[in-house]
Amino acid sequence: MSGLAVRIIPCLDFKDGRVVKGVQFEHLVDSGDPLERARLYEEQGADELTFLDISATVEGRKTMAKEVARIRRGIAIPITVGGGIATIDDAARLLDSGADRVSVNSAAVRTPKIIGDIASQFGVQCAVVAIDAAQNGAMPSGYEVKIAAGAVSTGLDAVAWAKEVASRGAGEILLTSIDRDGTSLGYECTLLRLVARAVGIPVVASGGASRLEHFLEGYQSGASALLAAGIFHRGELSISEIKNYLAEHNVEVRL
């Protein structure tokens, strides 16, 4: 029992400064003004916000940095920004814009040194590594790391990679199950348990949560934070409903 509350984190996917939500990283639906969304989630009790930038262009990324700055002024909870961060300069730009933490994904696989560089330059708490994993029976843990929004297989075992990013100075792992993302089937709890047991840093569960029980299962599988997107954007569940449910099950939440 650490005393820390389990965090509920709405994730907003951005493309060219607009909020979108992908279903299994493909068909994208626009979900409205990000600042309004962010404020709504803060009022509902969000403990943190995660933004993922899926813009494919330099122009789109610049728009993203401006959006981060605008949202930062409007809300008073931590913001993590990920997506397309390839260099320390990319990370610095987002932190200067008002992100509190940055998350690296493909870049960490391609250039693992970036993890330690971000941790030493901006602090361990800033260095989040996002791991997208999919089932693959050929891997020792049964899960393989994918990059480039799930399009590219890396041949890396997800649990081994999680250990490596932790040893390189990551302050947190954002663990997304590609198989579950957008499916409403709940978190991939086996994967979550394997990774949470293997590392001494917080693990954020992501991908598939759609019902109250899914959040409890994620917590029970070792997640320090529980992330979801579509169910919040579509208004299917509110953060306060989830927190009340967890509190009823004796899970420490910030109410």
Add this chain to the structure above:
Amino acid sequence: MSERPQLVIVETGVANLASVRALAERLGMEPVVSATPEHVACARAVILPGVGAFGPAMQKLKGEGLDTALKRRVAEGLPTAGICLGMQLFFEASEESEGVKGLGIFKGTVRRLEGGLALPQLGWNRLEPEPEARLLQPGWVYFANSYGLGAAASGARPELSVNGVSGARSFDSIAAATTTYGSPFVSALEAWRNGRPSLLLCQFHPELSGAFGTQLFARWLDLNGARRSV
């Protein structure tokens, strides 16, 4: 110097200031980010933010003459706040940077958090103020720290250092808050002088602690009249 700044956020070189600046703006202030000792010494209110390591931050403060400026304003009882590392710098030393002297306004050495839990402590934890506290209230606050001042069995409230700042000894009252992460540590301190809030030190991030953090800083600033008297 042309004008006495309302609120100065001390530029320590490494900190990400966007969130602290946003906190000030939510309070209706126009913060000035400055590393000029004169600004820091006489601003109506000063926030010493904190991201980065103890040693380099102290080196920067000394190099710019900001340590003297900060001690001067604390001695005069001017409203001064420290956030996270900014709080730790008010103590004598830190395990994080052996051999580096802090501002030494309070006695004590900042140490790596004990209790065997994952570090940094990252997330929301409970602030538990002493009953005497007037600014600090019980609630959830956001932490991102690996170091802190342990709350000794003898009591949570750190003593002012005799070698620190002479004027600081004339605070009317000092109250602490603790938080437990594996073991208890001092998570905040408030000090009053002449019936007004003077020092506010937070090991957590008030700028990221939602409405709770904003309201805490509003109490710290409003009661001093710093916001309305300009």
